[in-house]
Amino acid sequence: MTVAVNESIGGTISGAVSPTCLNSGSGVLTLSGHLGTIVRWERNINSNGWTSIGNTGSTTFTEPNFYSAGTWQYRVVVKNGNCTEAYSSVANIVVDPASVGGSIGYADPICEGSSVSLTLNGSTGAILRWERRLGSGIWETVAQTTTIITDTPSSGGTWEYRAVVQSGNCNVVYSTSQTVVVNPTLTITLGANPEVCQTSASASLPYSATTGNPAGWILTFDAAAVSAGFNNPQNGSLTSAPGNIPFKVPYNIAVGVYHATLKIRTYSPVCFSTDYPVTITVGYSTVAGTASAGSTQVCRNSGTTLTLVGSVGSIQWQTNASGTWQDISGATSPTYVTPNLLAATSYRARVTSGSCSSMESNVVTITVDSEKPVLANCPTGTLTFAPDAGLCSASINTTTWGQSPAVSATDNCDTAPVINFTRSDGQTNSTFPIGSTTVTLTATDNNGNVSTGCTFTVLVRETTPPSITCPPGQTIFCAANIPAAYTTFAAFQAAGGTASDNAASGCGLSEGTFHLAAQVTSGSTITRTYEIADYSGNTATCNQVFTIISPPTVSITSPGFNITCAGSGFTIHSSVNSYSGTTHYQWQFKAFNGSSWTVVGGDTPSYSGTLANLGDQYRLIISQSTDFSNVSCTSISNELKFMDVTKPVFVIGNAPANQTICIANGATSASVTNIRLNNEDVADNCTTVFGDLAISYTINGGASVNGNLSEGTSFSLGTSTVVYTVADQSGNYETHTFTITVNENPALADITPDASGLTPDQGSTHSYSVPAEAGYTFTWSVEKEISSGNYSAVSPLITGQGSATVNITWGAATMPGDYRITVVKENNSTNCEATKTLNVKVLNVFNPFVKDYGNSCHNVTGETIIDWIVELSNNSMLGGTYNWSFKWRIKLEGTEIATGTESGVTALSKTISYTVNIGDGSEKNYRFEIYDVTDALGNQETNTTDDTDEVKIFAKPSIQF
Numbered sequence: 001m002t003v004a005v006n007e008s009i010g011g012t013i014s015g016a017v018s019p020t021c022l023n024s025g026s027g028v029l030t031l032s033g034h035l036g037t038i039v040r041w042e043r044n045i046n047s048n049g050w051t052s053i054g055n056t057g058s059t060t061f062t063e064p065n066f067y068s069a070g071t072w073q074y075r076v077v078v079k080n081g082n083c084t085e086a087y088s089s090v091a092n093i094v095v096d097p098a099s100v101g102g103s104i105g106y107a108d109p110i111c112e113g114s115s116v117s118l119t120l121n122g123s124t125g126a127i128l129r130w131e132r133r134l135g136s137g138i139w140e141t142v143a144q145t146t147t148i149i150t151d152t153p154s155s156g157g158t159w160e161y162r163a164v165v166q167s168g169n170c171n172v173v174y175s176t177s178q179t180v181v182v183n184p185t186l187t188i189t190l191g192a193n194p195e196v197c198q199t200s201a202s203a204s205l206p207y208s209a210t211t212g213n214p215a216g217w218i219l220t221f222d223a224a225a226v227s228a229g230f231n232n233p234q235n236g237s238l239t240s241a242p243g244n245i246p247f248k249v250p251y252n253i254a255v256g257v258y259h260a261t262l263k264i265r266t267y268s269p270v271c272f273s274t275d276y277p278v279t280i281t282v283g284y285s286t287v288a289g290t291a292s293a294g295s296t297q298v299c300r301n302s303g304t305t306l307t308l309v310g311s312v313g314s315i316q317w318q319t320n321a322s323g324t325w326q327d328i329s330g331a332t333s334p335t336y337v338t339p340n341l342l343a344a345t346s347y348r349a350r351v352t353s354g355s356c357s358s359m360e361s362n363v364v365t366i367t368v369d370s371e372k373p374v375l376a377n378c379p380t381g382t383l384t385f386a387p388d389a390g391l392c393s394a395s396i397n398t399t400t401w402g403q404s405p406a407v408s409a410t411d412n413c414d415t416a417p418v419i420n421f422t423r424s425d426g427q428t429n430s431t432f433p434i435g436s437t438t439v440t441l442t443a444t445d446n447n448g449n450v451s452t453g454c455t456f457t458v459l460v461r462e463t464t465p466p467s468i469t470c471p472p473g474q475t476i477f478c479a480a481n482i483p484a485a486y487t488t489f490a491a492f493q494a495a496g497g498t499a500s501d502n503a504a505s506g507c508g509l510s511e512g513t514f515h516l517a518a519q520v521t522s523g524s525t526i527t528r529t530y531e532i533a534d535y536s537g538n539t540a541t542c543n544q545v546f547t548i549i550s551p552p553t554v555s556i557t558s559p560g561f562n563i564t565c566a567g568s569g570f571t572i573h574s575s576v577n578s579y580s581g582t583t584h585y586q587w588q589f590k591a592f593n594g595s596s597w598t599v600v601g602g603d604t605p606s607y608s609g610t611l612a613n614l615g616d617q618y619r620l621i622i623s624q625s626t627d628f629s630n631v632s633c634t635s636i637s638n639e640l641k642f643m644d645v646t647k648p649v650f651v652i653g654n655a656p657a658n659q660t661i662c663i664a665n666g667a668t669s670a671s672v673t674n675i676r677l678n679n680e681d682v683a684d685n686c687t688t689v690f691g692d693l694a695i696s697y698t699i700n701g702g703a704s705v706n707g708n709l710s711e712g713t714s715f716s717l718g719t720s721t722v723v724y725t726v727a728d729q730s731g732n733y734e735t736h737t738f739t740i741t742v743n744e745n746p747a748l749a750d751i752t753p754d755a756s757g758l759t760p761d762q763g764s765t766h767s768y769s770v771p772a773e774a775g776y777t778f779t780w781s782v783e784k785e786i787s788s789g790n791y792s793a794v795s796p797l798i799t800g801q802g803s804a805t806v807n808i809t810w811g812a813a814t815m816p817g818d819y820r821i822t823v824v825k826e827n828n829s830t831n832c833e834a835t836k837t838l839n840v841k842v843l844n845v846f847n848p849f850v851k852d853y854g855n856s857c858h859n860v861t862g863e864t865i866i867d868w869i870v871e872l873s874n875n876s877m878l879g880g881t882y883n884w885s886f887k888w889r890i891k892l893e894g895t896e897i898a899t900g901t902e903s904g905v906t907a908l909s910k911t912i913s914y915t916v917n918i919g920d921g922s923e924k925n926y927r928f929e930i931y932d933v934t935d936a937l938g939n940q941e942t943n944t945t946d947d948t949d950e951v952k953i954f955a956k957p958s959i960q961f
Contacts, residue, residue, distance in 0.1 A: 008080040009035035010088035016074070019094040021170035026063035029074055031088055032894060034059075036080030046070035069097040096168025100124035104161060104178035111271035112156040112185045112212075120147045120175055125167030132161045156184025156212065186212040186273035188264050189241075195281040197356030201251050204244035205262070205278060212271070214238050214264035217245050219278065225258040238264060249280070257281050283354030287312035291349050291361040299369050299413065300447040303338040306347055308361060313353030318360075320346050341368055373411035373443040375419070378454030379403055385460050387434055392507020392535070394460045398430045401456075409443030409451065417443040417451070434460045434507045434535040464502045465538035466509050470530060471496035473545035475581060478633040481624045482546050485528055489514035492530065497542070501534045510535045517541060524548045551635040552579035554622045564611050564642045565686035566729075571608040572640060574620050586621045586628045592729065614686055614729045617641045644730040648684040648693065655681040656722070660741040661715075662832035670742045671712045677724060684728045694727040715740045746776060748825045748834035758838075761845045763812040770823055770836065772804035777826045780806050785818040794819070816844035816939055846935040847873045848886060849946035850928060855954070863915050866951055868928045870902075871909035882906045883936040890914055891927040918953055926951045 011034025017027050031038065041055040045068065055061050066072060072095055076088040102123030107116050120127065130142035130149055134157050142151055142161070153159045159182055163175040191206030205219075217238050221230040229250030236246065245262070261275040289311030294304045308315060317331035325348070328336070338347070349361040379401050385394040398421060400406045409417040422428075424438035437458045443451040471492070476482050486492040489499070489511035501508030513533040520527045526546045533539040558572040576583060587601035592615030600618075601607040603626070607618070620637040621628050628634050656675045663670045679690035687693055696706045700721055709722070719741045727733035749771050757766035770778065780798050783791035796814060800806040808821070819840050826833040851869040870886065884905050890898040902910055916924065928949045933941035941947075 006080050006083055007035065008078050008083040008086035009033065010076060010078045010086035011035075012089045013074060013076065013091040016091040016093050018092060019096050019169040020066065021096055021168065022066055022069050022098045024066055026061075026066070026072075026093060029061045029063075029091055031059045031076045031078075034076070034078045034086075034088060036078040036083065036086065039077040039079050039085060042075050042077060044073040046072075050075070063093075066093075066095040069095050071095070094168070096170050097124055099165050099167040099170040099173040101163065101165050101173040101175035103176040104163065107178060107180045109181035109183060109269040110153075111183050111266075111269055113152070114182075114269075115150050115152045116180050117148065117150050118161055118178060118180075120163045123147070123163065123165045123175060125165045125170065125173075128164040128166055128172065130161065130163050132159055134159055153180065153182045156182045158182070181269075183266050183269055183271050184212040186210070186214050186264050186266065186271055188214065188262075188273065188276065190262070190276060190278075193279045193281070195283065195355030196249050197283055197285050197353070198252050198255060199285045199356075200249050200282075202246055203249050203280060204246045206242070206244050208242045210238070210241050210264065212273075213266065214273070215267055216265045218263045218265065219245070219247050219260050220263075221258065221260040225260060225280075228253055228256075228258060230258065230260075249282070253282050255282050255284055281355065283356055284312065286351055286353040286356045286359045288351050288359035288361045289349065291347065291364050293347075293364045293366060296365065297367045297369065298341055300342060301340040303340050304366055306336045306338065306364060308334045308349045311349065311351045311361070313351040313356070313359075316350045316352075318348050318350055338366060341366060343368055369413055369447045370449055371412050371445075372449045373409045373414065373417035373445050373451040375441060375443050375451050375454055376408045376410070377403070377405050378407055378441055379456040380454070382436075382457040382459050385432070385458065387460050387462060387504075387507070390504055392504045393431045393433045395431050396458065407441060411443070411445040411449075413447065414445035417445045419443050432458050432460050434462070434503070461536040462503055462534075463536065463538065464534075466499055466501035466532060466534045466540045468499040468530065468532050468540045468542045469497060470528075470542035470544040473547065475547045475549055477549060477551040477624045478630070479526070479548055480630045480633045481627075482526060482548075483625065485516040485519065486514075486530065487516075489532065497530070499532050499540070501538075503534060503536070508534045513539075551622075551633065553577045554620055554635050554637045556618070556620050556637045556640060558618075558640055558642075561640050562643050562645060565644060566611050566613050567688065569608065569610050570642070571606060572618055572620075574605045574622075574637065576605075576622060576635075582624055584623050584626050584628075586623070588619050588621065590617045590619075592616050611642050614642060614644050644686040644728065645732060646685045646728075647732040647734045648682050648687070648726045648728050650724075650726070650734060650736040651681055651683055655736050656724075656738050658739045658741075660743065660830070662743050662745050662830065663717075665745045665747045665834060667744065669714045669716045672715050672740055672742075673711045675709045675713060675722070675740070676711050677708055677726070682726050684732075686730070687728050692729060694733075696725045698723045715742050717742050717744060743827070743830040743832045745832045746773070746825050746827055746834045748823075748836050751821060751823060751836050751838035753838065753840070757840065759841050759843055760808075760810045761843050762810060762814050762816060763845065765807055765809040767805060767807050768821060768823075768838065769805035770825070773825075775828050777802055777828060778804050778806075779824045779826065780808075781822045781824075782808065783820045783822070784815070785820065791820055810842050813937065814842055815937065816842045816942070844935075844939050844942045846884070846933075846939055846941055847943045847946075848884065848930065848933055848941060849873060850930060850949045853928075853949055853951050855952040863917055864953065866914050866916060866926065866928075866953075868912045868914070868949060869909055870912065870930055882908060884934065886910075886930045886933040888912055888928065888930045891929070893925055894927075916953060922954075924953045926953065 011031050013029050013031055015028050015030045038057050038059065041053045041061050042050045043053045044050045061074065063072070072093045074091040077085050078088065079085045100123055102120050105119045105121060107118055110116050127145045127147065130144050131139040132142050132151065133139045134155065142149065159180045160177045161180060162177040164172060165175060166172045187210065188207050189209040191208060194203040194205055196203045215238055216235060218233050218235045220233040226232045231248055234247045258280045260278045260280065262278050263275060264273045265271060287310065289308050291306060291308050293306050298304055306317065315332050315334060317328045317336045318325045319328055344365060344367040346363050346365045348363045350358050351361065352358040383402060385396060387394050396402070407419060409419050411417045420442055422440045438455060439458055440453045440455045442453045486495060492514060499509055510533050515531060516528060517531040518529040524547060528544045529541055531539055531541045554574055554576050556572050556574050558570055561570065564570050574585070585603050585605055586599055587607040588597040589600045590597045592613045597619070600609070617639050619639045621634050623634045655677070659672065659674070661670045661672060677695060682693060684693065695708050696704045697709055698704050719739050721737060721739050724736045725733055752769050754767040757768055760766050780801055782794050782796050784794045786792050796811060797809040798806050819842060821838045821840060822835060824833050824835050848870055851871055853866060853868055872882070882905065885903040887901045888899065889896055898914060900912065916926065918924065928951070930947045933947070
C-alpha cells in the first residue's frame with residue numbers, strides 16, 4: 001500500500017508597501033510558497049478583528065482605497081485536501097492620515113529690524129520647515145519646525161511665510177501663506193537749517209527725500225529753546241518729498257541760535273527714525289527808514305543827492321529808470337548822488353537785516369524842467385500865393401511867411417528855443433503845392449518842452465478850367481445790366497474817357513475830384529453826366545448815353561448725349577439768336593435726382609467735362625454782364641439730360657444656375673447658397689459699381705421683392721423658379737431665370753447581421769441586409785479601425801453588391817479586430833442617398849492548447865521523462881497553413897528551471913520532452929506554460945486559459961506497509 005503524506009502550507013504574502021497614505025491603494029499583494037487551495041483572504045483594521053474579504057482561489061489581492069488611518073493587516077487561509085487550514089504570513093500596512101498644511105494666523109505690520117511671531121493652525125503631519133520670500137521672489141528656508149516661530153525679516157518690504165508639512169509617507173503639502181508687511185528703515189534728507197527774524201511766528205525745515213514712507217514728524221526742543229518760549233514738542237503730518245516741515249517760532253524771541261532734534265515716524269506700524277539735529281537762528285528785524293532828495297526837480301543834465309535815515313540793516317539803493325526796480329551798483333551808503341538826468345526818475349532804498357525779510361523805503365521821484373516856450377508874431381487866417389512860373393508849386397519864406405515882423409519865441413531857461421512847422425500834407429520843406437495846406441508852428445526848448453502851436457492856411461492857385469470827354473454809350477439787355485457809374489478817374493479812363501488841363505503837368509487836373517454829377521432816365525435811354533476839377537478848383541463836364549433792348553434766346557446741343565456713360569467725356573455747344581454784342585456765359589449743372597443747379601465751367605460759349613452720373617443735367621445762362629442773378633436780364637437755354645438706353649447683361653456661367661439639392665429624410669426644406677448676385681454675375685455698359693444697380697426677384701411667380709437673395713435662403717421640397725430683374729440707373733432692365741430643386745434623402749433602416757455576424761470568425765462568411773426597395777441601388781464597403789475612431793478601407797469578398805442583402809467573407813487572411821460595415825442607399829432618379837454603418841469584431845480562431853499530462857507515481861528513484869504536447873484546436877487551421885510559433889517555460893515548485901522557443905511549427909502539434917529526477921518517497925510539482933503564441937499571420941493567441949499544465953511526480957517510499 002502506498003501512502004502520500006500531504007499538509008496545508010499558508011505561504012508568504014509579498015508586495016505590501018508600508019507606510020502609505022490615506023485614500024491610496026495597496027498595490028498588488030501576492031501569495032507565494034503556499035501548498036493547497038486558497039480558501040479566502042482576510043483583513044484586520046486597527047486590531048478590530050479578522051474579517052473575510054473573499055478573493056477565493058486568487059494568489060493576488062489589491063486594496064483599492066485605505067479609507068481610514070491606522071494599521072491594516074492581511075493574511076490568506078490555505079487548505080490542502082483534507083488537511084487542516086493554514087494561515088499565510090501577515091502583511092502589515094501602516095496607513096498615515098493625509099497631510100494637511102493648515103493656515104497661518106494674521107500678523108500685524110512690523111518695523112524693519114523687528115521680529116514677527118507666526119502660528120500654524122489646523123495642520124496634520126510633521127512640520128518639515130518654514131519658508132519665506134520677499135515679494136514674488138524665491139522661497140528661502142526658515143530653519144524652524146515648531147507650530148509657533150519667531151523670525152526677523154532681513155529687509156523692509158512685503159514678506160510671505162508658509163509652512164511645509166508631511167504626514168508620514170503622504171505627500172508634502174504647504175500651508176496657506178501669510179503676508180507680513182515690514183516697514184523699511186525711516187530716513188529723511190534735510191536741507192539748510194532755518195534762519196528767521198525776531199518778528200516771525202513760524203519757520204520751515206526743508207527736506208528733499210525720505211525712505212520708508214514716513215507719515216509724521218516730531219520736533220523736540222532743548223531746555224534753552226523751551227525756556228525762550230518754543231512750544232515743545234511740535235509734530236505734524238509729512239507729505240511726499242520734496243517738502244517743508246512747518247513749526248512755530250515765539251514772536252519777538254531773543255536773537256540767538258536754538259537747538260532741537262527731529263524724528264520721523266509711521267503710524268501703522270508705529271516706527272521711528274533716528275534723531276536728526278536741527279538749529280534755528282533768530283536775527284534782528286529789518287527797518288526800512290525814510291528817503292529824501294536835496295531837490296525833487298532839476299534842469300536837464302543835472303543831478304541831486306538822496307539821503308536815507310532811520311534804517312536798520314544793509315542798504316541797497318534802487319531805480320526804476322528801465323521800467324522795473326533795479327539795484328544801483330555800488331549804491332550801498334545812506335547817501336547817494338544821482339547821475340545827470342534827462343527825464344523824471346524814481347529812487348528808493350531796499351534794506352535787509354540778516355535773514356529777515358527785506359523792506360523798501362518810500363519812493364523819491366526827481367523830475368526835469370517842464371515849462372513851455374512862448375511864440376510871438378504868429379500868422380493867422382489864409383495866406384494866398386501864386387504858383388511859380390511853369391511849376392505846380394510856390395516857394396515860400398518859412399521864417400517871415402511873407403510878414404513883418406517875423407515869428408519869434410522866448411523861454412524861461414533856453415535863450416534860443418527852436419521854431420518848427422508842420423504841414424497837413426506831411427511835407428517838411430518850404431515848397432507848397434497848388435491848393436490849400438494847413439501849417440502849424442511850435443517852439444521847443446533844450447529840455448524838450450514844446451510850446452502851444454499856432455495854425456494858419458497857405459493857398460496856392462491858378463484860374464483856367466480843364467476839359468473832359470465821356471466814353472461812348474452802349475446797347476444793354478435791360479436797365480439792371482447797365483454798368484455801374486465810374487467812381488474813379490482811373491475807371492473812367494479805362495472805359496475810354498479823357499480829361500486835360502492847361503496847368504503844368506501833375507498839378508493841373510485833380511483826378512480825385514472826378515465824380516458822377518447827374519443821371520437822367522428818358523424812355524429807353526439813360527444819360528449820365530461826369531464832372532472833374534483842377535487843383536485850383538476850376539471844373540468841366542461830359543455826358544454818356546445807354547440804350548435798353550430785350551435779351552436774345554440761346555440753345556445748347558451735345559452729340560450722343562443719350563448714350564453717354566458716367567465717367568465718359570462730352571462737349572456741349574451753344575447758339576445765341578440775333579445778337580452779336582458782348583455776351584457772358586454761365587454753365588449750370590444739376591445732379592441726377594438733384595433739386596438745385598450748380599455753376600460749372602468758365603465764361604465760354606461751349607463746355608466740356610466728364611459725366612459724373614447718368615441722369616445729370618446741364619443748361620446755359622447768358623447775360624451782358626457777369627451778374628447772372630437778375631432773371632429779367634438773362635436768357636436761359638434748353639436743358640440737356642444725359643441718359644443711357646443699353647440694358648444690363650447677365651454673364652452666362654457666372655449668374656446663379658439651376659441646382660438640385662438632397663436633404664435629410666423627413667426634412668421639408670433646404671438652406672441654399674450660390675443664389676446671390678454679385679458684380680461678376682451682371683455687366684452693364686454704364687454701371688461700374690454693382691451696388692448702383694436696382695435688383696429685385698420673384699419666386700414661383702410671387703410678389704416682387706426688392707433687393708438680393710440672401711445666401712442660405714430656405715427652399716421647400718420640389719422645384720422653385722427664381723426670376724431676377726436687374727435695372728441700371730437709366731431704367732434699362734434685364735431678367736435671369738433659374739430653378740432650385742429640393743429632393744428628400746431616402747429612409748434607411750439599420751443593418752441587420754445574421755446570427756453571429758457581429759462577431760465573425762476569421763475565414764467565415766456572414767449575411768448582412770437592409771430592407772429592399774425598388775428604384776434604389778445599395779453600395780456596401782468595409783473599413784478596419786486602425787486607431788480609436790480612425791478607419792482604413794479594406795476589401796473582403798462582398799457577394800451581392802448593389803442589392804439590399806450581401807454576403808461578406810472574412811477571409812483567413814483577415815486580421816482580427818474592429819471593423820465598420822457601411823451601406824449607401826441611392827435613389828436612382830434623384831441620386832439622393834442615405835448611409836448606415838454597423839460595427840463588427842472579427843475574432844481570432846487561432847487557439848493552441850497544452851494537453852493534460854496527468855500526475856505520475858514511480859516505484860523507484862531515478863529519472864523519468866515528462867512529454868508535454870502543445871496542439872492546435874480543430875478551428876485553428878487557417879487555409880491549411882500551420883506555420884505557428886510559441887515560447888515555453890517549466891517551473892519546479894514555482895521556480896523557473898527551463899525555457900525554450902519553437903518557431904515555424906508546421907505540424908498540428910508539438911511535443912516538448914523534459915527529464916526529471918525523483919528520490920525516495922519524494923513529491924515534486926512541475927508547471928508547464930506556453931506564451932507569446934502567434935499564428936502564421938503574426939496574430940497573437942487570444943484564449944490563454946488552456947496554455948498551462950500542472951504535473952505532480954511521486955516516488956514510492958522504500959518502506960512498504
